[in-house]
Amino acid sequence: MPDILTIARQFIEALPFSRALGMQLTEIGAGSASIEMPWDARLVGDPATGVLHGGAISALMDTASGAAVMSHPAAPISTATLDLRIDYMRPASPGQRITARAECHHVTRSVAFVRVVACDDDSARPVAMGTGAFTLDRPKGGAS
Template structure:
C-alpha cells in the first residue's frame, strides 16, 4: 500500500497545473484524497466581490478526483478525466482556502468512478460537488 500512495503522491506532485494553482495534498489512502488550494487573487473570477473563479474550483476537484483514482488499491499507473459533472452551490468565500475531498468508490477494468465535494471554512455548506469517470490504466501483468 505504501508503494501505491508513494506513486500516487509522485504522480500528483508532478502535475504542472496543480503546482501552478498552489494545490496541496493533505492526505491520501485507499482511494480517498483530501487536497487544498489556498485563496489567490490571481484566480478570482469576479473582481467586484473577489470570489474565486468556478474554473479554479473545477481544477481542484478534477485534480483531487484523479488523485483518488491513483491511490485506489487497483494501483493504476496513470489516469485521465473522461467525464466530470459539477454542481455549484454557492460562491466560495473570498480569502478562504478551498478543500476538496474525493473518493474513488468504484472501479471497473478500465474506468474509475469518483465523487468529490469542495468546501471552504464553512464545511457544513459545500461550495460545489461533482461526480466523475476517469480512465484507469492498470499495470501490465509481469510476463
C-alpha cells in the same frame, strides 16, 4: 523510506498546473484523496466580490479526483478524466482556502467512478460537488 503521503504529495506538486494553483495534497487513502488550494487574487472570477472562478475550483476537483483514482488498491499506472460534472452550490468565501475531497465509489476493470466535494472553511455547506468517470489503466499482467 518515504511514506505514501509524501510520495503522492511530491507527485501532485510536480504537475505544473497544480503547482501554479498552489495545490497541496493533505490526505491520501485507498481510493480517496484531499487536496487544498489557497485563495489567490489571480484565480478570482469576480473582482467585485473576490469570489474564486469556478474554473479554478473545477481544476482542484479534477486533480483530487485523479489522485483518488491513482491511490486505489487496483494500483493503476495512469488515469485520465472521461467526464466530470460539477454542481456549484454557492460562491466560495473570499480569502478562504478550498479543500476538495474525492473518493472512488466504484471501480471496474477499466473505469473508476468518483465523487468529489469542495468546501471552504464552512465544511457543513459545500461550495461544489462533482461526479466523474475516469479511465483506470492497470499494469499489464496484473490482477483484474
